[in-house]
Amino acid sequence: MTEALTTFAEPPTDTHPPLDSPDYRSTALRHPTRPLLRLAGGLTDPTELTGPVFGAGVVTAADADLTIGPDGEAVGQRIVVTGRLLDGAGRPIPHSLIEIWQANASGRYRHRNDQWPGTLDPNFTGGGRTLTDNDGTYRFTTIRPGAYPWANHHNAWRPAHIHFSVFGQAFTQRLVTQMYFPDDPLFFQDPILNAVPASARPRLVARYDHDVTEPAWALGFRWDIVVRGPAATPFEELGHG
């Protein structure tokens, strides 16, 4: 059986942060030291060009609303975060799983390894997921997260952020990243954000969008996510054997 499988364009070199980024101290013992092995063109493994398909039953509508706790609503500024998942050619990616997680309004994660004295909210756990719709659109309702202190350097604080895990349609497109909020004063001292090449950094910052804001309900933020798109000259046939 032959299939037309798309190979993907290489990300431009000034897209992703380097694995070896000394200002982010945890990278010191975890970044590979050898160059990545590159198998070009015809030696592409078709496994990478495919990916899991998650049916609609994998998520519920409630999974996309992080504000509802067991005994009531979470504390903090209610926000809507929405946008489109697109590929580098501008095509929307429908039915893709997106998973998010974040700290609460106080900047505290509901996780055993976060023990700083930010207040816990019994009605906020901080994990959610959704599938993009036919138009590639995702939408979450959540609480604006607070900033979170960590031990990377003196008086270190992570700017407020939401973690995003994105699948796309193929293994190659898989992306884990973080979304930041506009006008955050903490960017200057964050080595995780600043590991990203300067020209690419703004793509991680959401835009306040008054058209997404719902009157007397929630502030709106818009953030599109762009994963790798098709290579200029795709391979047409899978194998000959």
Add this chain to the structure above:
Amino acid sequence: MGELALTPSQTVGPFLHLALAEPAWRHPVAAEDPSALTLHGAVFDGDGAAVADAVVETWQYGGPFARCATDDAGRWDVRVRRPVAVPTLDGTPQAPHVVVSVFARGLLDRVVTRAYLEGEPSNAGDPGLRAAGERAAVLLARADGEQSYRFDIHLQGPDESVFFAV
């Protein structure tokens, strides 16, 4: 069609369990399934210390997708299908393998390796193993029981895994 700038990667961070430790995706294949294969191991850093806050994801041609967060000893395990051999795009035969992604605090982007099965005759001609050359041994999962293979991942150091650009 326009060209859009790609969204950069960021680390998964230490609190990934809030969203990426879904137990349902750890053993997508039932143990009684004759094609079931357990792949398991531990993740280590450059000092040989266990990475207790990583998440390992596996994918293979035809599926299933599996995911497991490491425990306090850096250990993970998934139960998937025995991989089948799929040729590359230009028809070059490959040996059966599972593609493995690792995300962790301290990794600003995922790293991708492959778990081949020791003893498979087709390993000799596989382009991935051949490209790894002298380092190919770290790409081989070792049989250690009934339908079970051990595959350790070293992010850095003398036993550093081979990671692929995808």
